Amino acid sequence: MSFWRRFARNRSALLGLAILAVVILIALGASLLFPEDPFRLVGRPMSAPGSNDFLLGSDTLGRDVAAGIAHGARVSLLIGLLATTVAVALGVVLGGIAGYFGGWIDDLVMRVTEMFQTIPSFLFAILLVAIMKPSIQSIVIAISVVSWPAVARLVRGEFTALRNREFVQACHIVGMGDLRIMLREILPNCLSPIIVTGSLMVATAILIESGLSFLGLGDPNVISWGFQIGAGRTVLRSAWWVCTFPGIAILLTVLAINLVGEGLNDALNPRLRER
């Protein structure tokens, strides 16, 4: 059965994919839909949704909430993807080396991941961003630093299991080099769990980014959902829309990515599902 048909069998995964597609479209079309800078004060402050030409209302300074959400989608997705890519790359390299060679290298890498994992990841991310200057770059670094250990442990487990399989031993007998065995023989066989974990990590990264922006540790030059919620927090009772709509945006995006991740899991590991 083709990959797509197995994926499509999971209805909620399709729903997730649809939501995600809408979010991506909004992110791509943000400059067309809302050509103005989302930070600009464009009308009466605290306008309710639907009034004064504001689709989703305006905040305490008169900034358009809808414009913020559209431009924020861009930042959220960008940071989510970038941070995940860096974390997966780091995790695959270190986990792969640890799992393949074993011995003291394995011990070393695993003790390092444990060190990272003993610190609550969100607090660690706050610490890192606070040390560096808040910027997209530092947020990406902070999120990748707190999320690579999980990937490394996963990849290490897969490599440890696969390195003793007979097809890998057959490569040793031919005299194949380590790098080639790792990249061409073992890695393709553990891509599915990496893809699934990676897709779920995008959602976590978006959540961490929102949390950081909410606490005022976001990049001050770009709008983001977390920043919008943080800005609207004081007027939650008088102007509910300022917090609510960015919140829904986060909820839907994270949910959509999780659903897609589940769908990928079903499609890539069919045996796991039938059990």
Place this chain on the structure above:
Amino acid sequence: MSAPVLQIDDLHVRLPDGAERDYAVEAVSYALSPNEILCVVGESGSGKSLTARAIMGLLPEPQVRYEKGAIRFGGEDLTRVTPARMRAVRGGEISMIFQEPMTALNPVMRIGQQIDEVIRFHAKLARGKRRARALELVEDVQLPDPERMLRAYPHELSGGQRQRAMIAMALAMEPKVLIADEPTTALDVTTQAQILSLIAALQQKHDTGVLFITHDFGVVADIADRVAVMQHGRIVEIDTADRVLNAPSHPYTRSLIAAVPGLVPRAAKPVARDTLLEVRSVSKTYGGGRGLFGRGSEGVRAVDDADLALNAGETLGIVGESGSGKSTLARCIVRLIDTDAGQIRYRGDDIAALGRARMRPYRAKLQMVFQDPFASLNPRSRVGRIIADGPIVLGESRTVAEARAREMLELVGLDARAYDRYPHEFSGGQRQRVGVARALALRPEVLVADEPVSALDVSVQAQVLELLARIRDELALSMVFITHDLRVAAQVCDRVAVMRLGRIVEQGPTAALFERAEHPYTRELLAAVPGRHWRAPLVAPFDDRGARSASGESNG
């Protein structure tokens, strides 16, 4: 003959849509009398196990389901009884023993508790009486030190002891029918012989009807009263053991029996006294390392001071039971694992301690064929690439390597179209051919084959053995052939070395060793070969093509 205790009429078990065939079990009828052993023989996928599961009401529903037919047992039709009644029958009146006793026993319960559970579910007995009964059962199956056995956990027992404990559980309620699903397949040959004689003795004692499922004609010859042969879900032949074994009527039975390797060693080839490979006092110890916190442990001496010599053009067999160190020795020879001590001389050069780069020129000369055709090919690589990779790594150009891969596919009897396919598209026997092609693509002089046929059905096994014999002659290969099966060793090897607990206890020309074994362990092994008194009749000289179409190499 007395009235049958179990009678199966026209049983149909349906497979899910899109499966290879519509019925797993189709129009199967047979009767089992008390005090008889009926062997159901067939290759993998023939439906022999599913018939047993249908009797026990243990079909993996809803994918695989009962469709029609009757299973008559003491005036009842087991396909129509209530689940509660079925539970009472199961384990009480009909019980079952499985292939793998380690997974069939609960690892966190003592043996005594597990036997007690069976008795408690089926009879109201006081605690003391149940215990007495459990003790009696453990004595019955000849487990040593019964009191201690009742307190033991499954992991404290050996494989054979676990199977004895399973039999004790199965016999707890004096069942009328005992279903044994490949009960000795996971056991070593000497243990297998003991378990088989135990089953036969207990069956005599209790007048039990035994339905014995197996793929091994040797086992059939040892214990069967009657034999049913299954193919593609149907029974093709059912008759007394004597007639099925010695005068089979159905062509499929004939091809199966023809594929059973005989125990008479083949004539040794005249061999030049030209030593190609020499193993000198090689040792390998596993474990024994020092953990971060733990104290250093002794470790296991997997290979202990082994000496071997392989002459050019010769096939040297290494036989032994599981844990004897034969696979470790094979891996030492091809330098897949490092030896602790000793020399491995290839044409006089010691390669045991060579580094990676200096080992490379010898890699092509020493190649290996693995046991498990499903694990030994990368599932994500195309077959052509798997074969061509070796020559490419050793410096051939891509075009030369690809041409050689196609040539090798042809040599091992696969279609050239196999080149662009993935391993999962092939059956076990075909995959093993790919494994052989991969090894041959480097033009080796020595082929180390580690149990290359033990994961295959008997007719496919015969084909792969025939392939190995052919390429050995065509390419003038020398072979180290690891096997636990003395029948296979007799067919393939010029000389045989017997290993036990890491040591080579005896070696010599196959025929001489089989006739006049000197070491008691070798004699014990030879005496334990199932069906050693039965000599397969020469019903039909082995025909490769005929067997292939009959056995359906496509099922995989």
